[in-house]
Amino acid sequence: MKLSKTSFALMATLLAGTALPTFANATVTVLGWPGGSEETALRATVETYNKQASDADKVELLFFNREGFYDKLQADMAAGSSAFDVNLVATYSLGRYAPYMEPVDLGADAAKVFGESVLKTMQFDGKQYGVPTDLSLHFMYYRKDLVDALIGDDAARKTYGEIARKYLGKPLQPKDPDSWTWDDWAATALYFTKQVNPDSPVRYGTVLQMKNLLFNMMVFQSLPRSYGGDWMDKNGNVTVDSDAYKTGLELYKKLYDAGSSPKDSLSYEYAETNAAFASGQAATALQWNAAAADLTSTEKSPAVAEVTGIVAPPAGPDGRADHIHGLGLGLNKNAKNKEGAVKFLKWLATEDAALLYARSGGSPALSPDVVAKVAKERPDLVKLGEFASKYGYVMTGATSASALPVYELQAKEFTGYWSGQQSLEDALAHTKAGMQDLLKK
Amino acid sequence: MNHLPDAGSRLGVRRVWRIDMALVTRAEGRMYLTPLVGFLLLFLGFPAIVNLIYSVSTVTFETLRSPVLSGFSNYVAVLNDREFWSSAWFSLRFGVLTASAECLIGLFLAIFLAPLLGKRPVLMAPLMLPLMVAPAMVGLMYRLVLHEFAGPVPYYLFEWFGDSPAFLDINNAFRTLVVVETLQWTPFAFLLFYMAYSAIPLDVREASSLDGASPFEIVRWIDLPLMKPTLVIAFFIRFIDGFRVFDNVYALTGSGAGGSTTSLSIYIYQAFFKEGAIGKAVAASVVLFVASFIVLHGLNRLAGRRKL
Numbered sequence: 001m002k003l004s005k006t007s008f009a010l011m012a013t014l015l016a017g018t019a020l021p022t023f024a025n026a027t028v029t030v031l032g033w034p035g036g037s038e039e040t041a042l043r044a045t046v047e048t049y050n051k052q053a054s055d056a057d058k059v060e061l062l063f064f065n066r067e068g069f070y071d072k073l074q075a076d077m078a079a080g081s082s083a084f085d086v087n088l089v090a091t092y093s094l095g096r097y098a099p100y101m102e103p104v105d106l107g108a109d110a111a112k113v114f115g116e117s118v119l120k121t122m123q124f125d126g127k128q129y130g131v132p133t134d135l136s137l138h139f140m141y142y143r144k145d146l147v148d149a150l151i152g153d154d155a156a157r158k159t160y161g162e163i164a165r166k167y168l169g170k171p172l173q174p175k176d177p178d179s180w181t182w183d184d185w186a187a188t189a190l191y192f193t194k195q196v197n198p199d200s201p202v203r204y205g206t207v208l209q210m211k212n213l214l215f216n217m218m219v220f221q222s223l224p225r226s227y228g229g230d231w232m233d234k235n236g237n238v239t240v241d242s243d244a245y246k247t248g249l250e251l252y253k254k255l256y257d258a259g260s261s262p263k264d265s266l267s268y269e270y271a272e273t274n275a276a277f278a279s280g281q282a283a284t285a286l287q288w289n290a291a292a293a294d295l296t297s298t299e300k301s302p303a304v305a306e307v308t309g310i311v312a313p314p315a316g317p318d319g320r321a322d323h324i325h326g327l328g329l330g331l332n333k334n335a336k337n338k339e340g341a342v343k344f345l346k347w348l349a350t351e352d353a354a355l356l357y358a359r360s361g362g363s364p365a366l367s368p369d370v371v372a373k374v375a376k377e378r379p380d381l382v383k384l385g386e387f388a389s390k391y392g393y394v395m396t397g398a399t400s401a402s403a404l405p406v407y408e409l410q411a412k413e414f415t416g417y418w419s420g421q422q423s424l425e426d427a428l429a430h431t432k433a434g435m436q437d438l439l440k441k
Numbered sequence: 442m443n444h445l446p447d448a449g450s451r452l453g454v455r456r457v458w459r460i461d462m463a464l465v466t467r468a469e470g471r472m473y474l475t476p477l478v479g480f481l482l483l484f485l486g487f488p489a490i491v492n493l494i495y496s497v498s499t500v501t502f503e504t505l506r507s508p509v510l511s512g513f514s515n516y517v518a519v520l521n522d523r524e525f526w527s528s529a530w531f532s533l534r535f536g537v538l539t540a541s542a543e544c545l546i547g548l549f550l551a552i553f554l555a556p557l558l559g560k561r562p563v564l565m566a567p568l569m570l571p572l573m574v575a576p577a578m579v580g581l582m583y584r585l586v587l588h589e590f591a592g593p594v595p596y597y598l599f600e601w602f603g604d605s606p607a608f609l610d611i612n613n614a615f616r617t618l619v620v621v622e623t624l625q626w627t628p629f630a631f632l633l634f635y636m637a638y639s640a641i642p643l644d645v646r647e648a649s650s651l652d653g654a655s656p657f658e659i660v661r662w663i664d665l666p667l668m669k670p671t672l673v674i675a676f677f678i679r680f681i682d683g684f685r686v687f688d689n690v691y692a693l694t695g696s697g698a699g700g701s702t703t704s705l706s707i708y709i710y711q712a713f714f715k716e717g718a719i720g721k722a723v724a725a726s727v728v729l730f731v732a733s734f735i736v737l738h739g740l741n742r743l744a745g746r747r748k749l
Binding site for chain 1: 502503505584587588589590591605606607608609610611614693694695696697698699700701711715716717
């Protein structure tokens with residue numbers, strides 16, 4: 001095969017491009033989360049860090065594609081790669097990578113910047129494996145106009161009470177959403193369901209994400225959690241068959257069977273839920289915080305943007321709970337420059353760096369005192385930080401190596417119950433058996 | 442390549458291989474074949490052997506290079522897994538139904554549209570368009586098309602009838618998936634049938650018509666028997682494609698509520714990537730390979746007997 005001059009030039013460029021990072025001057029290589037606001041924020045933050053760092057501590061960033069990122073990362077780390085000193089890590093996959101990482105001491109000030117509950121999203125076996133850079137949790141989105149009208153109308157309140165008694169067996173009255181219990185939310189959802197209340201101004205009372213998908217289980221967890229549910233007790237026994245999970249699962253099924261959520265909810269995930277709420281035909285939706293920008297944008301959601309309220313998920317007997325998981329950066333066990341890497345990670349956990357990351361477009365969960373300093377530029381981070389520090393939790397075992405398979409298992413078994421393919425007892429028994437098998441590994 | 446030992450070989454003269462116009466020795470022929478054999482051994486043989494080893498081993502992502510032999514426990518786990526059998530049943534039903542529907546509709550369209558397409562061949566292009574779309578994109582497209590608040594289908598159903606069915610709930614998901622698959626791949630069957638139909642000499646039909654055969658009788662006794670090999674091949678190609686379905690189902694419903702739309706391919710994918718149960722996933726694929734081999738071998742023998 002003959003190569004033309006152009007082909008040679010292209011190959012040379014390609015090889016140079018591949019080889020250059022190896023010969024670059026940076027001595028701390030950071031593998032970040034590619035694309036989106038995370039990459040933008042990290043680039044800006046690193047630029048500032050490099051201005052003040054010595055030549056030996058300067059940071060070089062490395063990104064590859066999001067597609068199959070975690071599988072590639074696992075393969076690299078399992079192979080003992082030293083191509084990066086600092087690597088990305090996520091809460092629910094922390095256990096998969098912890099064997100190839102080293103814990104890092106972020107210093108006492110890190111708790112003041114992020115709060116203990118947020119730091120926990122990067123802990124495994126009681127050790128800190130990373131700096132939490134971006135956080136995801138859930139908001140209860142609701143229609144302010146509808147709820148205000150309900151609260152201010154005596155006839156509507158009467159109907160609401162009757163519906164609550166009939167479906168939930170409890171005499172409830174409409175309340176401000178910020179003081180909702182799960183029963184209050186359920187009664188409101190039922191009231192705004194056309195199938196239950198033909199006078200409802202909207203078709204559905206809520207939008208439940210019930211697709212057989214692990215991320216939907218993260219959204220669901222906060223309901224049983226607020227009733228005291230957890231994956232395991234202190235002795236390591238799986239407790240998923242608790243009354244808390246039964247209550248949560250039954251409530252979802254009751255609402256779905258009553259027609260409070262769209263008929264296709266069993267195939268709904270993030271995008272479908274956004275579309276349903278934005279259509280103006282649903283009164284409430286428990287959805288990821290990332291949806292806030294779209295649902296309150298008059299361009300993207302003209303039907304609801306100006307009447308969408310946001311509160312933390314409702315309360316149970318154990319108070320409110322908000323499932324949090326985050327992205328962070330931690331130390332590769334095979335790092336070539338551990339000293340420089342630790343310096344960078346410690347700096348990243350300082351208040352100044354966290355604020356810079358937030359101002360650059362990242363979504364760090366910051367403690368109330370710290371987030372107040374960026375409240376003007378990033379009002380969404382105020383709620384994120386507040387909810388995370390007040391209600392944030394990570395289930396026991398949810399940072400283990402088997403966390404993802406556990407979420408997958410729950411998704412399959414719980415959706416089997418919600419769709420009527422198996423009883424509640426069978427679903428929980430299968431889940432418990434599967435979790436015992438997975439979590440003992 | 443023709444293997445033609447010349448007469449000289451019997452006389453002690455070296456045997457030669459004749460390839461088109463060139464003469465090469467057996468050793469040279471082997472040398473030329475070496476890259477191909479090497480390629481096949483490397484890219485088919487090596488993975489097959491690794492798979493067989495993994496299927497009888499305890500292996501995880503962390504121990505890919507050091508699997509521990511554990512007998513046939515992975516096969517036992519697969520064969521005792523109710524989900525494996527339900528996914529096999531899903532794939533079988535899906536394969537048979539979609540292949541049947543695509544072939545029946547494709548055959549009807551091929552015969553019905555043949556006169557029109559004979560005059561306006563350009564119409565073939567739009568009919569083939571669904572084949573140009575990647576199956577995963579088809580899945581995503583129907584997620585949008587069937588969405589109650591964003592899709593045109595539920596929108597018009599609500600406008601006209603005041604209600605719209607749940608296309609993807611537990612009762613309708615399978616039917617919806619079959620329809621989506623059929624809509625995309627019927628043009629493939631149609632194309633094969635149209636070509637086969639067009640290849641039938643007109644004088645045969647004219648002769649039968651002169652003998653008094655009705656149009657239905659011509660189709661029944663002339664066209665269909667002559668198209669039979671194409672019909673059989675199209676059915677099996679479509680059955681194989683339907684049986685191994687993955688992308689559009691995965692994009693549209695995932696593995697479905699309670700795993701109700703888990704095809705065998707999705708089962709293997711989930712076991713491998715989601716559960717990290719590499720041995721189990723590979724064992725399932727070996728079981729699938731053996732079952733497919735037995736079925737195809739049986740069909741081959743059946744076809745051979747019929748020829749006799």
